[in-house]
Amino acid sequence: MGILFEKSGLFTTVQDLGRTGYQKSGFSVSGVMDRRSFMIANLLVDNPENEAVIEFSMVGPTIRFTSDTIIAMTGGKFSPKLNGKPIHMYAAVYVHKGDLLEIGFAETGCWGYLAISSRLDVKNVMGSRSTNTKCSVGGFHGRKIEKNDQIWFRAKKRYLPYFLSRHLEPDDFGKEEVDIRVVMGPQEDAFTKKGIKTFLTEEYTVTADADRMGYRLEGPHIAHKGSADIISDGIPFGAIQVPSHGKPIIMLADRQTTGGYTKIATVIGVDIPKLVQRKPGNKIRFYPVSVKTAQELYRQEIKEFDEMRNKIHHPCKEVLDPRLTAKRLAKLFDKEKETMEVEPWI
């Protein structure tokens, strides 16, 4: 019982938060490109925070369900249809055995996420279910999804309370221009003052050379003081490399662990989703913030996830009134119970 891919989509893989702890051995982290959309997809169906999902890009897959389950889709604005009828993203949806889900094209954004409450039955390799296509490890046989692939579920259909409340405001990735906030460094001292000014004031365009490994940008030349090469060191998620050609390359989920190009700045965690959802041809500007600000924003976002979780765990208006009555009644019973528990000998 699970899902059957009738169409693979452009680049569809199984991903979670990635395979951490092995970068010292040269193992890329992989994991989702857009952590925010991933988190929201899982929380909509009460999955654990790091549950593996289906990640798709630009053209989503077409999926036949071979058992009942509950799903939620987030990320870029695709146009999903269930048995030919449009359905909402950013909402929990019941699907039945035999149903056909066509995810369609990304109108805005690039990456989409499908969380399934029955959980994908793919092997946990080195602490993660993420697909590392370069090493052929994890996910579905270590590769992207192809037509007729079938992934089984590893949990039974679950009941989800407050079903009518399980929808959230979609993130808008369709803006013409986007500010991407960065923390300067680690090698900003390898650039001239003018080079740094160029980087922080000019507009850059995402090129077609954009994949899970990194996004190459086109725009004004960023000048180095001297060499653009360094002795290879570690590369964090969102690092902005500038080789001698002076154009930024942003290192993403499937990046190699180490590299020998100067890194002018690093995209802050909460802005990586905004960046990866930019399509080729879309524009961005870089804007510097302090590490303190970046980390405050990071913690705020976690609070925001908690608020979302709260929101979908409350009855919605349609069912609120009868519920309220029931609650008031219940309280009366509880009081009686309390009294009994405190003074059992009376």
Added chain:
Amino acid sequence: MKYPRILLCGDSAVDVEFGDVISDEINQKIRNFTNVLKKEEITGITDIIPTFRSVLINYDPRFLLYDEMKEIIERLLKVDDAGDAQKVRIFQIPVCYGGEYGPDLADVAEYGNMTEKEVIELHANRNYLIYMLGFLPGFAYLGGMDPRLETPRLSNPRIRIPTGSVGIGGAQTGIYPLDSPGGWRLIGTTPIRPYDPDREPPILYEAGDYIRFVPITPEEFEKIRQLEEQGQYEYQILEEGE
């Protein structure tokens, strides 16, 4: 420039830099620091990547903020790891040199004006320090190759170099842990797998360990290959105080 220095790498990583050259001395400091850091088992640190001259620490700002991270690093930089970095592990890697196992051995010999036997003697039975792992899972950047073995890379790289191939590329030598394209001159093959995702640990060695190549015959190669496939090969690891 004053070292060590702490460099900002966004909101989820910092780089601790120990110098700006590749040297055994800096590598020793990195090993010391990495050992101390690992022993502390700090909640929130997700990955530690030691490289030639620096250590990248990835952390989750949910648990640790930069100021706290910086304080921890500054404290730990003063700690000595009680000589653990002095103890070294030497992984003995069996290699079948030449023939179909090392199709470029003859070229390397010719380039260096040597016999094939001399190439093997210079390459095997000496310790190579693993400065760092990167590029591919388990791909070790080794220091310590005899300069007489230096051979330029192939002008036309191979599309597929099989797992376990041992090669020389310029002043470097190493093992291909995975099938991969590459331009190194292949002088031998090891039957053991430096990387196996289903083994614990998946990657045999770490930065700071040493590798020593041990020549074997094609018969021994076949025997070890079979044992390795069944997960029964016992890796030969020497432990030494430096």
